Amino acid sequence: METARAPETPARASLPEDLCRQMGEWRHDLHRNPELGFSEKRTSGIIAAHLRSAGIAVHEGVGGTGIVGVLQRGTGSGAIAIRAEMDALPIPEENDFGYASATPDTMHACGHDGHASMLLGAALYLARQGTFDGTAVFIFQPDEENGRGARAMISDGLFERFPIDAIYALHNLPGLAPGRVAVRSGAVMACEDTFRIELTGKGTHAAMPHRGVDPIVAGAQVVSALQTIVSREMDPVESAVVSVTDFMTSGVRNVIPGQVVITGDARSYSPQTGDVIDAAMRRIASGIAAAHRAECAVRYNREFTATINTPREADIVARLAATLFGADEVDADCPPLLASDDFGAFLEHRPGAYFFLGNGTDGSNGRALHNPRYDFNDDILARGAEFWTRLIETRLPA
Ligand SMILES: [Zn+2]
Ligand SMILES: [Zn+2]
Structure with a gap:
């Protein structure tokens, strides 16, 4: 403007x-x-x-x-x-x-x-x-x-x-x-879509990571990899934003939590672009979760057209x-x-x-x-x- x-x-x-x-x-x-x-x-x-x-x-x-x-x-x-x-x-x-x-x-x-x-x-x-x-x-x-x-x-x-x-x-x-x-x-x-990614591992003592499945490490990789949806999967002439706005764990000092919840917001100018983001997000999150032995559930909601x-x-x-x-x-x-x-x-x-x-x-x-x-x-x-x-x-x- x-x-x-x-x-x-x-x-x-x-x-x-x-x-x-x-x-x-x-x-x-x-x-x-x-x-x-x-x-x-x-x-x-x-x-x-x-x-x-x-x-x-x-x-x-x-x-x-x-x-x-x-x-x-x-x-x-x-x-x-x-x-x-x-x-x-x-x-x-x-x-x-x-x-x-x-x-x-x-x-x-x-x-x-x-x-x-x-x-x-x-x-x-x-x-x-x-x-x-x-x-x-x-x-x-x-x-x-x-x-x-x-x-x-x-x-x-x-x-x-x-x-x-x-x-x-x-x-x-x-x-x-x-x-x-x-x-x-x-x-x-723009459209506004919101998303919620739940990564479920297995909680354990901070000093014994091998006894659990750490969803924080997987979650951190998911946050980084989500940046590639816009930069690597979208046509550069299309506009889109994918923003992670929260990363929640139980937050205990000496405990690796059993679950991480990542939420965020995505914007674009067409439902088709939203479809691309939705599909890429599910593939990336489930692929990274699988690589780390974690479970993954993704919810992608269309809030505003x-x-x-x-x-x-x-x-x-x-x-x-x-x-x-x-x-x-x-x-x-x-x-x-x-x-x-x-x-x-x-x-x-x-x-x-x-x-x-x-x-x-x-x-x-x-x-x-x-x-x-x-x-x-x-x-x-x-x-x-x-x-x-x-x-x-x-x-x-x-
Ligand atoms: Zn307003
Ligand atoms: Zn207004």
């Missing part, structure tokens, strides 16, 4: 002043009262109440704490959905501003407070004075951070109950100038952003990120696009997502909401 560009104030959006002020108030209130995935009861209650007060049909409890708002105008059969997330993270906030989290060990460190406020602002604007013909569907999703909310809504019949033609979402991006839009066709966010933008919808985002904010505010072919978003699960069912909106480069706005001193940038609320209202009005023309 570009970071060299000087921070700048986005052009004033044409949303009413009072709505922009309200979005800021909602954002601070949600930030102060964060809720973890599938526990977004207060958050979803507030959103539902505002949607209802604007005359939008509200469907609560979709996929747990999810909400769907439906706003229909005219007779058009087209339907466009926009998604925002509602969940926070189990992180103790280190910011000390007035609206910092009042809930211990819980924080909106990914800006979902901003995304939800933005979409709520857009929905209210469209309900009051939007000019379109068709159906706008506002999806407020639970539990994005654990990658389970999108699937929960889909399993709850989201696409059958609310037929839509395409779905869109945005994510704020620290390090990108405030309000700048970055999008790309194809893979924009990749987020793959359809070309037409990515192009719609780039063109609309250029029209609204100026061509020099838009990167239509940004590099993909190896982070993950479960929005990819929606894109397995419908065309759509996911794009980044610059959160800024200064202070808390420029700190990485999930940092305990990160904060969403209030100055981009108007631009995001403006984009959503214009997307509905241009994709569902009156």
